[in-house]
Each structure stands twice: as structure tokens, then as C-alpha cells.
Amino acid sequence: MSMQGGLEGYDLIGDVHGCGATLGSLLERLGYHQRGGVYRHPRRKVIFLGDLIDRGPRIRLAVTIARRMVEEGEAHIVMGNHEYNALAYCHRAPASLGREWLREHTPRHNRIIKETLEQYHDHPQEWEETLAWFLDIPLCLELDGLRVVHACWDQPLVDALRRVRPDARIDRDFLVDSVVPGTQAFRILDRLTRGTHLPLPEGVELHSGDGFTRRSFRAHFWARQPQTWGDVIFQPDNLPDDLEQRELTDEQRSRLSFYGPEQPPLFIGHYWCEGIPALPAVNVACLDYSAVKFGRLVAYRWSGEATLDADHFVWIRVPREEEARPQPWEIDFD
Template identity: 80%
Template sequence: MTTRARLEGYDLIGDVHGCGATLAALLEKMGYHQRGGVYRHPRRRVIFLGDLIDRGPRIRLAVQIARRMVEEGEARIVMGNHEYNALAYCHRAPTGLGREWLREHTPRNNRIIKETLEQFRDHPQEWEEALAWFMEIPLCLEEGGLRVVHACWDQPLIDELRRRRPDGCMDETFLIESTAPGTGAFRILDRLTRGTQMPLPLGVEIHSGDGFTRRSFRTHFWAQSPETWGDVVFQHDNLPGDLELRPLSDEERTRLAHYGPDEPPLFIGHYWCEGIPALPAPNVACLDYSAVKFGRLVAYRWSGERELNADHFVWLRVPREEQVRPRPWEITFE
């Protein structure tokens, strides 16, 4: 009997953000064990939802685990906005763009990638290999009755992506174009890895729990006939004042993607949820539960069901000890 014939389902894992030790523990909890330096399960495979890197203390370990599993056929992965940001940050801009790097090295962008670069600082070849692997990661997956994307499933943009890149992956030309607002590649990358955002009124800001000041808020894409901002907001930060009651304008509605209740099960990350994992819609599961902020590293054990079941969530709380910088011999799991 072939491995494919024995496959029971997929274990989808949300944003790891460098919590590599907790990732290893979660895999062990779900029955995965190391053989030949790779976590394996006799009857199941993993799908990572992106954002392996940045912020956490064991970023190299997280990348090592995921990359080895993917390369050995034990896992798949979709692109997160943090892997994309790393690619653009580390890629020199072509002559004539008026900047040195595709993603400018501003204080804000430097801060986001700081931990990743520091942890790979003494391993430059490993970092170059990781960047090359990031370029091989597709922006979305659709297989066997489920769909996976980091932030937002927008069918017209996914159709456009597949026309341009049938494998769903970027090449260098697509990467360069994606950093230019208004281009097709920018719209695809922005929507699939960052989702939709609604600008706040002039002069209104959100001082987020992650230390950044934001002038927009994240929205979801499965509300049926939304009427107000409160019907579509999807983030852990509350909207200031009474903005949740503000009616959606016709122009704002056109910005929103929509994922209907009859669509296949969809798995996303990205949105920094908090508390006990729950389903925002019967066919949508968000698996980002703020692992790197001492939240939960969450998986969903999918075995072919069309209507998702909250009982299929599995998670581990991220202990504060995870946030202590590892000693050198703790970085690798070999």
C-alpha cells in the first residue's frame, strides 16, 4: 500500500513566529516523531500556514523543522507575509527604482526582521538557503477538498496568479513587481498574505499590542451582508470609540473579498487571535493564536470533513521559557 493511499488527513499549523521548541512539542503531541532529522507521521501530513520567522527566539529551529519536513514530503507550506517581507528586504532593487532594496530598510522594517537576522547572523549560508527555499513556497494551496492561504482567499486574484504562475510560486520578476503598488503582482501578494484592511478616519490611530501604531484595521471576508465596521473587523485590537457602529460605505464594500458558506473548508493564519481556538465560520478556521505573545500554537486536524469542527483543534500554550534566547546547542534538533 502506498503512502498516499494510507494518508488520513492533514494537520494544519498556524503562525509559528520562531517558537521552534513549542513547534517540536506540538508535533510530538500529535504523534509525529523524528526519523533521520525529520518529523514524520505514519498516516498524516502537515501544512504550515506561513510566518515561520521573526519575533521569536528559535527561528532557525522553526525553519529547520518545517523545511526538512517539506523537502521530505512530510509537509507542505504556504507563503506568509513575513517570509515575503524577508525576501523583499534582502533583495537588492534593480537600477532605476530609486532605492537600494525592494523592501526599504526603514526603522520599522528593520525592527520586524531584527530577530531573524540576528539568529542567522553566524550562519550566512543557512540564511541564503532559507531565502532560496522561501522563493519555492506557493502563495496558496487547494487540494483534496481544502484550501489554504495565509490571510485571504480571493478567487479572482488566485485565478490571476494561476494564469501567471501555474505553480502558485513567485519568480524574481513577480517578486520585483509585487513591491510596486498598483501592479497585479502587488494586489495578489498584498491580498493573499496580508488580507484586506480598512483605513481609519484621518487622525485616528490604533496603538497595537505588538508595539506598532496603525492607521487601518484588519477585516475578514466571510460576513454575510455586513452593514457596519464591527461586522467585518478581525483583529485583537478594538476599534477606537464607537467606530464599530460606523456604516460601511459602498466604496468600502467594494474593497472586501467574500468567501461564501458553500465554499470548501479554508484555513488561514495571520490575524493574531486570542483565547480558546474557535471557528469564525463553519467552513473557515484561523490558526494564528498569538504564539509568540505567550498565546497558543494551534493546529487543526483535518480528515476530510466539509463542515469544520472546533473539537479538532489541538494546541499548546507557549511558555515564557520559550522566549529565553537558546544556548548554542539548543538551536538544532539533530
């Protein structure tokens, strides 16, 4: 695949989640260097897979690095569910919804966004500008022979999105519609940024490594004819007992998307994988390797290949020192 303008390829980077110092280190390893306060490469560009914010200690730094690169034409980005959650959490709901905020301020939701709001607390104008930038981030990208989405490429829903928003960017009306279950906007946002969740049996819970209790599991979308729950589960938490052998019902199969091996290379984040980066399918790469849980911040160096190659992963282990709050110069790095 030949790329325009002498571009050699793209470096796709998974979920940063506020590990801003590690992001800078990864960009340096990939050959990007700061000029004018922006990381640049003479022959390549970055594509961020979303989820820049929440949980980590250098959220403002991560957002600043990515936003400057995007605005200077050195990078692209797609929206993650955490950027979407922040938009809904911080936008007031219309009276017709019967609540104050689009995303209700429950203890669970408060906990997820807590670090982000604390780190922007003394920078309210910067936070408002960041939210405005989030609203301008597309939900998916298709360029130069590759596709990018945060969680799941569902072609019918991508097509539906592009019919109403050809650039795949949402607006405030779309955002409001997206919090109402059953709407087309809800289906699009939910599938593209969160993927498919299948409910666990009544009374069964997963106590996840991130401290949350879940009553569903994340399912992938590249099994052609899945038969059991184990054929589609895609998360580090194992299912309890013998649930991986449980047969998928017809209703559950109908909820799954499918991305076939003949489709263009696809890059996703979201699924907090663990261990050494590997390819779950010949044309699918997941780049979320639990950076904020002291895993790996992972990139894939794509140079036009139709068949992906695990040797093209590049990563940095996130050090425990990343826990420490940043010094001022780590934010204002001009």
C-alpha cells in the first residue's frame, strides 16, 4: 500500500490512560523528537487509539502531547470510551431526560473520572478546551489501507454513522441522543467505543483486576462461527467455573459483530491485554496492554502491510515511578 505525500507509515499507539511520561519515552523510542513543543517524525505519523485520560498520574501531559500532535498534523486520533464518558459526565442533560447530567454522577462514575478532574482542577479553562477537543475527535478512521476504532469495527454501524456524520465526528445533539438506550446514536457509540458485552448468569460476578465488579464479559468480533463463550471472550479476567464451555445462544450470536480475515488491517485498543503483545487475528492488532496497571504502553509500526506482523510491535514497560505526580516542567514542556 502506497501512502500519500512521501509518508512511510503510521505508528499506532494504544490506551495511554494518563501515563504521559511513558508516552514521551515511547515516542522517543519510535524516533519522534520535540520541535516547537510538538513530537515530530520526518517520515511517519502517529494514530492514537483513544483513552488518553483517567486513572494515571500524568493525564494533562498525555492529552497535551497528543492534542498538539493532532493539531499540528503529526498525528490522528479516534475517540475512546473514556473521552466519551468525560463528555457525557460534564454535559448537562436536557430536562426531558429527567436528570442533571448526561452521564450520572454515581459513585462508580465518580471514581472512574476522579484522577482526571483532580489533575485539571486548577486548570478549568484548559479542561473546557480539552472537552471541546474531545468532541472533535472522530469515532473511527479509514485511511491508506488501514482501519482504526477504539473497541469494535461494526460495518453496518460505521455506515450508519457516516450517513449522518460523514467525517465520523459527533456533535452535542448526537451526544445527547447517545445516552438514551435504543437510539441509533446509543448503538453506534456503545459498539464502537465499548465493544460487545455478554451478560453473566444471574448471581455471577467478575471481580476485575482494576477493582470493579462486573456482571458481563467483553467479547471479540473475529471468530467466524463461535460456539462457546470461550470462543469470544477477550479480557484478562477468566470466567469462573466452567463458563467458557457454555454454548452461545442464538440471541447472543446475533449480538456479535464479525470482522473477517479478508478485511483491511484493523487496530483497536480498549481490552487491557497482558503479557507480550501478540496478534489475535492476522489482520487485527489490539494495542491496549494495561499501561496504567504497570503493563506495557504499546505501539505498532505499520508501513502498508496487508498481513500484520508481531515483530512490528514496539513497547515500553510502565515503571512504578509513573505513580508519582508530575513536576511542573513535565506539563509545560515547551
